[in-house]
Amino acid sequence: MLAMERLGYVLGVFCAGVALLYGVWGDWAEPVGVVGLTLGALLGFMIAGYLNITRRKLDGVPPEDDPLGEISDIAGDFGFFSPHSWWPLWLAGSAAIIFLGLAIGWWLVALGTFFAIPALVGWVFEYWKGPHAL
Template identity: 80%
Template sequence: MLAMERIGYILGVFAALVAVIYGFWNEWSEPIGVVCLVVTALLGFMIAGYLNITRRKLDGVPPEDDPLGEISDIAGDYGFFSPYSWWPLWLGVSCALIFLGLAIGWWVVALGALFVIPALVGWVFEYWKGPHAL
Protein backbone atom coordinates (compact mmCIF):
# COMPACT_ATOMS: atom_id res chain seq x y z
CA MET A 1 0.00 0.00 0.00
CA LEU A 2 2.93 2.30 0.66
CA ALA A 3 4.22 1.86 -2.89
CA MET A 4 0.78 2.68 -4.34
CA GLU A 5 0.60 5.75 -2.10
CA ARG A 6 3.96 6.92 -3.38
CA ILE A 7 2.84 6.39 -6.98
CA GLY A 8 -0.18 8.61 -6.29
CA TYR A 9 2.03 11.37 -4.89
CA ILE A 10 4.43 11.06 -7.83
CA LEU A 11 1.53 11.30 -10.29
CA GLY A 12 0.19 14.36 -8.50
CA VAL A 13 3.51 16.18 -8.42
CA PHE A 14 4.29 15.28 -12.03
CA ALA A 15 0.91 16.46 -13.31
CA ALA A 16 1.16 19.69 -11.31
CA LEU A 17 4.63 20.44 -12.71
CA VAL A 18 3.52 19.65 -16.25
CA ALA A 19 0.48 21.92 -15.76
CA VAL A 20 2.73 24.83 -14.83
CA ILE A 21 5.14 24.13 -17.70
CA TYR A 22 2.25 23.75 -20.14
CA GLY A 23 0.73 27.01 -18.92
CA PHE A 24 3.95 28.94 -19.41
CA TRP A 25 4.61 27.24 -22.74
CA ASN A 26 1.42 28.51 -24.34
CA GLU A 27 1.34 31.72 -22.26
CA TRP A 28 -1.85 30.65 -20.42
CA SER A 29 -3.91 31.19 -23.60
CA GLU A 30 -5.33 27.64 -23.72
CA PRO A 31 -6.94 26.84 -20.36
CA ILE A 32 -8.38 23.37 -21.07
CA GLY A 33 -5.03 21.57 -20.99
CA VAL A 34 -4.04 23.27 -17.75
CA VAL A 35 -7.38 22.41 -16.16
CA CYS A 36 -7.07 18.77 -17.20
CA LEU A 37 -3.55 18.52 -15.82
CA VAL A 38 -4.57 20.19 -12.55
CA VAL A 39 -7.50 17.79 -12.19
CA THR A 40 -5.12 14.88 -12.86
CA ALA A 41 -2.80 16.19 -10.14
CA LEU A 42 -5.70 16.51 -7.72
CA LEU A 43 -6.85 12.98 -8.47
CA GLY A 44 -3.33 11.65 -7.87
CA PHE A 45 -3.18 13.46 -4.53
CA MET A 46 -6.68 12.22 -3.67
CA ILE A 47 -5.70 8.58 -4.28
CA ALA A 48 -2.48 9.00 -2.31
CA GLY A 49 -4.31 10.71 0.55
CA TYR A 50 -6.94 7.97 0.71
CA LEU A 51 -4.25 5.28 0.78
CA ASN A 52 -2.35 7.23 3.45
CA ILE A 53 -5.43 7.46 5.69
CA THR A 54 -6.25 3.79 5.14
CA ARG A 55 -2.68 2.69 5.87
CA ARG A 56 -2.58 4.66 9.13
CA LYS A 57 -5.84 3.05 10.32
CA LEU A 58 -4.49 -0.49 9.89
CA ASP A 59 -2.84 -2.27 12.78
CA GLY A 60 0.78 -3.10 12.08
CA VAL A 61 2.29 -3.50 8.65
CA PRO A 62 -0.08 -4.39 5.81
CA PRO A 63 0.76 -7.75 4.18
CA GLU A 64 1.73 -6.16 0.86
CA ASP A 65 4.28 -3.91 2.60
CA ASP A 66 5.91 -6.68 4.64
CA PRO A 67 9.21 -7.68 2.96
CA LEU A 68 9.02 -11.10 4.64
CA GLY A 69 5.33 -11.59 3.80
CA GLU A 70 3.95 -14.53 1.88
CA ILE A 71 1.46 -14.43 -0.98
CA SER A 72 -1.05 -16.30 1.17
CA ASP A 73 -1.07 -13.43 3.70
CA ILE A 74 -3.09 -11.28 1.29
CA ALA A 75 -5.61 -13.99 0.41
CA GLY A 76 -9.20 -13.30 1.37
CA ASP A 77 -12.77 -13.15 0.20
CA TYR A 78 -13.24 -11.03 -2.91
CA GLY A 79 -17.04 -11.20 -2.91
CA PHE A 80 -19.75 -12.99 -4.83
CA PHE A 81 -19.81 -12.97 -8.61
CA SER A 82 -22.58 -14.35 -10.80
CA PRO A 83 -21.32 -17.35 -12.74
CA TYR A 84 -23.72 -17.09 -15.70
CA SER A 85 -25.57 -13.79 -15.64
CA TRP A 86 -26.83 -12.23 -18.89
CA TRP A 87 -27.88 -8.95 -17.26
CA PRO A 88 -24.46 -7.23 -17.51
CA LEU A 89 -24.49 -7.85 -21.27
CA TRP A 90 -27.88 -6.16 -21.72
CA LEU A 91 -26.86 -3.34 -19.39
CA GLY A 92 -23.68 -2.78 -21.40
CA VAL A 93 -25.56 -2.80 -24.70
CA SER A 94 -28.09 -0.32 -23.30
CA CYS A 95 -25.36 2.01 -22.03
CA ALA A 96 -23.59 1.80 -25.40
CA LEU A 97 -26.87 2.76 -27.05
CA ILE A 98 -27.18 5.76 -24.74
CA PHE A 99 -23.65 6.95 -25.51
CA LEU A 100 -24.22 6.36 -29.21
CA GLY A 101 -27.30 8.53 -28.88
CA LEU A 102 -25.19 11.41 -27.63
CA ALA A 103 -23.51 11.44 -31.03
CA ILE A 104 -26.50 10.59 -33.23
CA GLY A 105 -29.57 12.08 -31.63
CA TRP A 106 -31.55 12.41 -28.43
CA TRP A 107 -34.19 9.94 -29.58
CA VAL A 108 -31.53 7.17 -29.42
CA VAL A 109 -30.75 8.24 -25.84
CA ALA A 110 -34.42 7.85 -24.96
CA LEU A 111 -34.50 4.43 -26.61
CA GLY A 112 -31.39 3.38 -24.67
CA ALA A 113 -32.92 4.67 -21.42
CA LEU A 114 -35.95 2.45 -22.04
CA PHE A 115 -33.62 -0.54 -22.26
CA VAL A 116 -31.24 0.40 -19.45
CA ILE A 117 -33.90 0.59 -16.73
CA PRO A 118 -35.14 -3.04 -17.02
CA ALA A 119 -31.56 -4.27 -17.48
CA LEU A 120 -30.42 -2.51 -14.30
CA VAL A 121 -33.44 -3.70 -12.30
CA GLY A 122 -32.93 -7.24 -13.59
CA TRP A 123 -29.26 -7.23 -12.65
CA VAL A 124 -29.86 -5.84 -9.16
CA PHE A 125 -32.70 -8.24 -8.36
CA GLU A 126 -31.29 -11.28 -10.15
CA TYR A 127 -30.93 -13.30 -6.98
CA TRP A 128 -34.02 -11.90 -5.27
CA LYS A 129 -36.42 -14.63 -6.43
CA GLY A 130 -36.37 -17.78 -8.48
CA PRO A 131 -34.14 -20.85 -8.49
CA HIS A 132 -30.96 -18.86 -7.76
CA ALA A 133 -32.29 -16.79 -4.83
CA LEU A 134 -29.78 -16.23 -2.07
Protein backbone atom coordinates in the same frame (compact mmCIF):
# COMPACT_ATOMS: atom_id res chain seq x y z
CA MET B 1 -0.83 -0.73 -1.36
CA LEU B 2 1.71 1.80 -0.14
CA ALA B 3 3.50 1.74 -3.50
CA MET B 4 0.25 2.38 -5.36
CA GLU B 5 -0.57 5.20 -2.97
CA ARG B 6 2.78 6.81 -3.65
CA LEU B 7 2.25 6.44 -7.39
CA GLY B 8 -1.05 8.29 -7.01
CA TYR B 9 0.68 11.15 -5.22
CA VAL B 10 3.45 11.23 -7.85
CA LEU B 11 0.84 11.36 -10.63
CA GLY B 12 -1.02 14.15 -8.85
CA VAL B 13 2.07 16.27 -8.27
CA PHE B 14 3.33 15.67 -11.81
CA CYS B 15 0.03 16.63 -13.45
CA ALA B 16 -0.35 19.69 -11.22
CA GLY B 17 3.16 20.86 -12.08
CA VAL B 18 2.67 20.29 -15.80
CA ALA B 19 -0.70 22.09 -15.66
CA LEU B 20 0.96 25.09 -14.06
CA LEU B 21 3.82 25.02 -16.57
CA TYR B 22 1.38 24.60 -19.47
CA GLY B 23 -0.68 27.54 -18.29
CA VAL B 24 2.28 29.85 -17.77
CA TRP B 25 3.95 28.85 -21.04
CA GLY B 26 0.75 29.29 -23.03
CA ASP B 27 -0.06 32.56 -21.26
CA TRP B 28 -3.30 30.97 -19.98
CA ALA B 29 -4.80 31.45 -23.45
CA GLU B 30 -5.82 27.81 -24.01
CA PRO B 31 -7.77 26.53 -20.97
CA VAL B 32 -8.59 22.98 -22.14
CA GLY B 33 -5.10 21.62 -21.51
CA VAL B 34 -4.91 23.23 -18.09
CA VAL B 35 -8.32 21.84 -17.13
CA GLY B 36 -7.42 18.36 -18.39
CA LEU B 37 -4.11 18.29 -16.53
CA THR B 38 -5.75 19.67 -13.39
CA LEU B 39 -8.37 16.92 -13.55
CA GLY B 40 -5.54 14.40 -13.98
CA ALA B 41 -3.88 15.79 -10.86
CA LEU B 42 -7.14 15.56 -8.92
CA LEU B 43 -7.56 11.97 -10.12
CA GLY B 44 -4.09 11.06 -8.85
CA PHE B 45 -4.72 12.68 -5.48
CA MET B 46 -8.14 11.03 -5.24
CA ILE B 47 -6.69 7.56 -5.86
CA ALA B 48 -3.88 8.16 -3.38
CA GLY B 49 -6.28 9.48 -0.77
CA TYR B 50 -8.58 6.48 -1.14
CA LEU B 51 -5.67 4.07 -0.83
CA ASN B 52 -4.38 5.98 2.21
CA ILE B 53 -7.75 5.75 3.97
CA THR B 54 -8.09 2.06 3.10
CA ARG B 55 -4.55 1.26 4.27
CA ARG B 56 -5.11 2.99 7.62
CA LYS B 57 -8.28 0.93 8.25
CA LEU B 58 -6.40 -2.36 7.94
CA ASP B 59 -4.88 -4.06 10.96
CA GLY B 60 -1.10 -4.05 10.84
CA VAL B 61 0.90 -4.13 7.63
CA PRO B 62 -0.98 -5.30 4.53
CA PRO B 63 0.54 -8.49 3.08
CA GLU B 64 1.53 -6.76 -0.17
CA ASP B 65 3.57 -4.17 1.76
CA ASP B 66 5.45 -6.70 3.90
CA PRO B 67 8.93 -7.30 2.39
CA LEU B 68 9.16 -10.65 4.19
CA GLY B 69 5.62 -11.69 3.27
CA GLU B 70 4.76 -14.95 1.57
CA ILE B 71 2.32 -15.51 -1.27
CA SER B 72 0.08 -17.51 1.07
CA ASP B 73 -0.34 -14.46 3.35
CA ILE B 74 -2.62 -12.80 0.83
CA ALA B 75 -4.79 -15.89 0.22
CA GLY B 76 -8.45 -15.78 1.12
CA ASP B 77 -11.67 -14.12 0.10
CA PHE B 78 -11.43 -10.79 -1.67
CA GLY B 79 -15.14 -10.07 -1.63
CA PHE B 80 -18.40 -11.30 -3.03
CA PHE B 81 -18.73 -11.65 -6.79
CA SER B 82 -21.99 -12.78 -8.32
CA PRO B 83 -21.32 -15.75 -10.60
CA HIS B 84 -24.75 -15.81 -12.24
CA SER B 85 -25.64 -12.17 -12.78
CA TRP B 86 -26.51 -10.96 -16.28
CA TRP B 87 -27.12 -7.36 -15.16
CA PRO B 88 -23.53 -6.15 -15.74
CA LEU B 89 -23.69 -7.34 -19.36
CA TRP B 90 -27.05 -5.62 -19.84
CA LEU B 91 -25.68 -2.41 -18.32
CA ALA B 92 -22.50 -2.53 -20.42
CA GLY B 93 -24.56 -2.90 -23.59
CA SER B 94 -26.69 0.05 -22.54
CA ALA B 95 -23.58 2.14 -21.86
CA ALA B 96 -22.23 1.20 -25.30
CA ILE B 97 -25.47 2.39 -26.89
CA ILE B 98 -25.31 5.64 -24.92
CA PHE B 99 -21.72 6.36 -25.95
CA LEU B 100 -22.48 5.43 -29.55
CA GLY B 101 -25.37 7.87 -29.35
CA LEU B 102 -22.96 10.67 -28.47
CA ALA B 103 -21.39 10.16 -31.90
CA ILE B 104 -24.51 9.38 -33.94
CA GLY B 105 -27.44 11.23 -32.41
CA TRP B 106 -29.17 12.14 -29.18
CA TRP B 107 -32.10 9.83 -29.92
CA LEU B 108 -29.74 6.89 -29.43
CA VAL B 109 -28.66 8.30 -26.04
CA ALA B 110 -32.32 8.34 -25.00
CA LEU B 111 -32.74 4.74 -26.17
CA GLY B 112 -29.63 3.63 -24.28
CA THR B 113 -30.82 5.42 -21.15
CA PHE B 114 -34.17 3.65 -21.50
CA PHE B 115 -32.30 0.32 -21.29
CA ALA B 116 -29.69 1.44 -18.73
CA ILE B 117 -32.06 2.51 -15.95
CA PRO B 118 -33.75 -0.90 -15.50
CA ALA B 119 -30.37 -2.62 -15.80
CA LEU B 120 -28.90 -0.44 -13.06
CA VAL B 121 -31.90 -0.91 -10.79
CA GLY B 122 -31.84 -4.66 -11.42
CA TRP B 123 -28.16 -4.94 -10.61
CA VAL B 124 -28.42 -2.89 -7.42
CA PHE B 125 -31.46 -4.78 -6.11
CA GLU B 126 -30.47 -8.22 -7.40
CA TYR B 127 -29.98 -9.68 -3.94
CA TRP B 128 -32.85 -7.78 -2.32
CA LYS B 129 -35.50 -10.43 -2.99
CA GLY B 130 -35.87 -13.59 -4.99
CA PRO B 131 -33.97 -16.85 -5.24
CA HIS B 132 -30.53 -15.27 -4.78
CA ALA B 133 -31.37 -12.93 -1.88
CA LEU B 134 -28.72 -12.58 0.79
